[in-house]
Amino acid sequence: MDTTLAHTWLRAVAAAVEQRQQELTELDAAIGDGDHGSNLHRGFTAVLPAIEGLGSAGEVLTKAGSTLISKVGGASGPLYGKAFRAMGSALTEGGDFGSALAAGLAAIEKLGGAAPGDKTIVDAWAPALAAFERTGSYADAAAAAEQGALDTVPLQARKGRASYLGPRSIGHQDPGATSTALILRALADSAPGPV
Amino acid sequence: MDTTLAHTWLRAVAAAVEQRQQELTELDAAIGDGDHGSNLHRGFTAVLPAIEGLGSAGEVLTKAGSTLISKVGGASGPLYGKAFRAMGSALTEGGDFGSALAAGLAAIEKLGGAAPGDKTIVDAWAPALAAFERTGSYADAAAAAEQGALDTVPLQARKGRASYLGPRSIGHQDPGATSTALILRALADSAPGPV
């Protein structure tokens, strides 16, 4: 991932969040507290000026992560914040985007303690990572994340606010998994062509 | 008015209030505070046991008035309470029903200070008194009270809670005038025939 793509990606995420804010909020209202859309909107709106002029993809993602931690709050703020910081560090340390995605997942799992099947961000991020590791394609990662988000519908939540609902969380798509799919779709849309 | 009629009348009032409680409350909700029906229901429900066994029409009406004062509250409690007490005294002092009705109106006017046209109880009671004085018929009194209540619709309230509405009180029928008509209709229905 080069610097330009990092910048383009985050601008695309911000635009997509702006556009789909209401949808994310509605998913969260159904099994959470109805703020996931506005949380991410506040966060990514703050990210854009914060990363302006930064000269490497690693720096861009790290700064984006710190900004999310400072601005979002809630569960998604620290989780996405730590994940972007971990991705940034991985790139800065010379890793490729696959290792960055893996570092992001590790950060999410370490902080949140969720496993696949718990109906969280992990359920979109883990299949995206697996797909990317297989094919090296952003588009495949995005498609896998989208499928992962859809696959959260029948799950009963075991982490996060939706877990309070017990069996009543079944039948709803997880907002966090949905926003992960949105983030990776923004990446696929930003990439000039196959990696 | 004999003792039996006094008892029959108050039972008929209680039954009519029971039946039309919702209507009175709705009239009051429109230009007041939505409690006129429940106020009178509470009051006349308490009147029935209180007057049980009383042996003269004067005593019956006086006791009914005291009970209304003790149980109703709001504007209508003291007004109807004083009016029934005044009617009772007039009968006890040997007056006929016309003088009783007149004493009731005087009590209402003294306590509440309302004049005809202020959109209050007075606007049903005064025409009822006039009609009764003319014809001596309960039915005529009831009809005049009903017409008086209808005639409050175009009036702007100058007394009671409806006065706060200013011009917005126009177009609604006054709850108190309506309950006065109900009370006099109950009397006409209770009387065995022309007085």
Next chain:
Amino acid sequence: MKKLINAPETVLADALAGFAAAHPELTVDQENRVITRSGRPATPKVALISGGGSGHEPLHGGFVGPGMLDAACPGEVFTSPVPDQLLAAAQAVHSGAGVVFVVKNYTGDVMNFELAAELAADEGIEVRTVLVNDDVAVEDSTWTAGRRGTGATVLVEKIAGALAERGADLDRVAALGDRVNAASRSFAIALTAATVPAAGKPGFDLPENEIEVGVGIHGEPGRRREPLRPAAELAAEVVDTILADHHLSAGDEVIALLNGLGGTPLIELYVLYGAVADRLAGQGIRIARNLVGNYVTSLDMAGFSLTLTKADPELLELWDAPVATPALRWS
């Protein structure tokens, strides 16, 4: 109608039982529906009694206690108490120095307190009445029922209560109550109507996005309806409406009560309060003391009222005096 009640007919009795359980430091006469302080004063003191329809809690029962009321008489929901009740309260708390009735200006309240005052006089209890009529939404003319009593009641009860606590005589306590009332103006805006349990539905229908301006605390509809606007604009309008009627000038100090009507979240009251403070500051008027919260409610009505009382050193000193009631408490 969704309410946490047992039945519309038992709301008052049930609430009084709960109030008695929650406030063992007070005495609740459930039969007569009278809430009093426990124990008579050691030396005779002017007794303050207030009352009014229920549904405005914490008014008035929440203001019974040292430094404020001696007794409160809750009527049925939105219905003034009855004379018997008020007489029972007077008999329970008078200690020879006379009684002040604090009466909100509504036809029903005025008449019932008037009858009670006659009954009390028959029993040899001297009564003065302080009539609260602070609501500038209502035209003040001799041809109408006059202005309603709303938020200023809290200030009258607190300040006159503090003076009574210090042993002032009946005339002085009543005169001070009148003075606080005269120094006070209020105005309210509602977003929704209250639902009286016995009525079972809201007192008026307000379309989504419309507000009732100049509403009464019993759900009496207001001066007019208009579209909802940002809080800061509503706050500014309420301040301006009050100032247009009030003789306040730059340099004056006020006590401000920003009151929730029952269904409004506290966070919204704070949003409003910021705008109220700004608007007053723009006129050079300083808020010397304030209360922000639910003090004179209207069941579940969403909305707010603002009361501004012109302050002076005497009123502020009495406002600051200790008070220990369920709803107001400081020392």
Next chain:
Amino acid sequence: MKKLINAPETVLADALAGFAAAHPELTVDQENRVITRSGRPATPKVALISGGGSGHEPLHGGFVGPGMLDAACPGEVFTSPVPDQLLAAAQAVHSGAGVVFVVKNYTGDVMNFELAAELAADEGIEVRTVLVNDDVAVEDSTWTAGRRGTGATVLVEKIAGALAERGADLDRVAALGDRVNAASRSFAIALTAATVPAAGKPGFDLPENEIEVGVGIHGEPGRRREPLRPAAELAAEVVDTILADHHLSAGDEVIALLNGLGGTPLIELYVLYGAVADRLAGQGIRIARNLVGNYVTSLDMAGFSLTLTKADPELLELWDAPVATPALRWS
């Protein structure tokens, strides 16, 4: 959506400005969104800091002051505060004796406070965390996020705050906070859903005549829906649900907090409280202290929560200790 706000994005900033205007005795850092007591303690004292999403007022800002919190950090509506904010609060109020974070158990709160604790440690500030998780509506298992923190927060903040005020050290204050939490259980029922300003509509749709049993304070739907029943039955069910999870026996004493969720009239809370007291008395359990009112709200949600904390002489003595905050005040 009808709300007394200026815009969904400015609710928190506007409310904080109003809070600052209403409570000049406190210090409000509007940039960092931190409410603190004014002035540092003369001798080092353990600092209590809490925070959480806004929309639960008076929680937490209303509990800042002598005898309770040293600082509160309001997040966006229903969103936990961010670590920077919490760090700024710790830096503002720590005086060398360490800091206790009072954290309601929600994933977001836990993570943000955890990150803040790391940042504070980097600055040499010692932090202990008291996790509040009292809501028995949620299954308590290691496989889930665990029980939510709700009403017990008020008791933890009051009682641990009183101990900190007396100069107890960090370990003792944190241990007492844990003990109060362990002694507390809560359960809530909602009649309507809250409307988050940014969402613009209620969090869930509840048909007329249905209630949400075991609801969360962020509008998280509850255990189940069922038809509305009389208040006394609901109160009894809530008491029984808590007792089924709580080790209370006849002769025990409790502190009871009957809390309104924001849209419920106080008169209804009193109706409920009477029934709660009856049900507990039937089990031989005595309510030694109580609070009835809006303390941990959920915006405009109609409904209530009950918190029962098993009392003992130490907890009662600290509960009774003086407190002087906007929302709790006695001496």
